[in-house]
Amino acid sequence: MDNELDASKLIEIMSKEIPIDFKPEYHDGVVHHINNAAKMAKILQNAPLPSNDIDLAPVFNSGDTNG
């Protein structure tokens, strides 16, 4: 994530895309949670993962090591 996310812009686009009846009173709460998620996304982006590792855990398996 190189640029700051514009939460209000995201809400404007995505509420039409989903679509949901987005009321003005939802705005501040949703912006807050999107910004929180953006903070988490920054942490994830900075994780030093091996660059050639693209494995996902779409349904997580806790593994069978040590047990």
Add this chain to the structure above:
Amino acid sequence: MVEAPLHFKTISELTLLIKEKKITSVELTSYFLERIRNLNPTLNAYSLICDDRALKKAQQIDKIIKNGGKLGPLAGVPFAVKNLFDIKGNVTLAGSKINYDNKVAKQDAILIRRMEREGAILLGATSMGEFAYDFTGENIHFGNCQNPHKLGYMSGGSSSGSASATSAGIAPISLGSDTNGSIRVPASFCGIFGLKPTYGRLPRTGTYPFVDSLDHLGLFARNIPDLSQCFDLIQGFDEKDHVCIDRENIDTHSQIGLGIKNLRIAKAGGYFSTKNFPQAKKAIDKVCESLSVNSTVNIDGTLEGRAAAYIITNVEGSSLHRDHLKKNLSDFDPDTRDRFIAGAMLPGSWYVRSQQVRKWFKEKFLTKFNEVDIIIAPATPCTAPAMGQKKILINQQEELLRPNLGYFTQPISAIGLPSCVIPTIDEESQLPIGVQIIAPPWREDLCLRVANFLEKKGFSSPSPVENNPFFKTGKI
């Protein structure tokens, strides 16, 4: 030694009373139903009381005894389940108004069937946070679930009613679910034992989901022998849960008395440092002193692992409720609604990165189990906050309370490790606060051995009767 009242007796004590015909199953069930009727208007721990079903089952057990038949190991033991477990003939609410008009369940959840197969008696369904997206025990639709240790304080969530009921002695055993800490947080606040087994251990068949790749089922009890016995009896593969792993059941109950000799135990450091969490620090220090633990293990990547769980929860949970967001938006609790809406809008690349980081974090964490067998970590940052509190200090930063009560539990469930919460008491506030005993995958036996050792050292479930005047009256 003062004998425990009937509602705080252990499973072995209750089953013995029934087997020796000192009490009938109907009498015991009626006793608990009466106690629920007295306490539940204040606690709001139960959302459904199954009087007829429970008494019918109790009659069957009494009939078996009369005829000299064989009893199951849980014969006559009452239990409760979080209201996301299907109960035949009832709507599975999952704490929501949206589900209120759904069709009734055609069959009980598999874990209810397994408990009843062993002779246990279902008393009812317990309150929970809306769609399990909650750590507080607050519910705008059905009322808040109270902490039996201090009314007006959070029971913790989202398995709030199960923890509150077992703490208050209106369900000796209860079942719950844990996606990011929903068993461990309420166990910590309500002063009881809570086990979140390894991801994929207990089948989720017949329960309402939240986050498929994080959802676990588990149990609450007031002591480790009860917890381990019930855990052993409900294990087993079920092909209807696509993440349930087909492997041999583990016998934990016969192992709990083995003690901690030869176990390498360390305290979690780094992310799990309690430097800025004084109540959690005291709890950890007491437990580590009792275990003679002096070493600390730092687990790199925990902050990132927790961030991954946060995004995965937000995105998967919102995806599950996408139709509800389109059609029933005004029927959500505003706190839950705003989180689900946000999750439905997040970029897909964040979710992909979360799953990659989660796998990376799991691999890093598992290498620590080459050095140690058990890791001790806080369960919650603090004791139960007052109902309505919205903010919390996390490492001296003011943060939203709802997402952060699971600060210490979320990284552990993110990678599916078994964790058992044991109770301690914060002397200053006189409120409970729990500590996590974390083991390698599939080694619930190790968690329960250490927990049992600590219980014998005095880390037992505090009785709300002793410090809550409202219970002393007997009636609300």
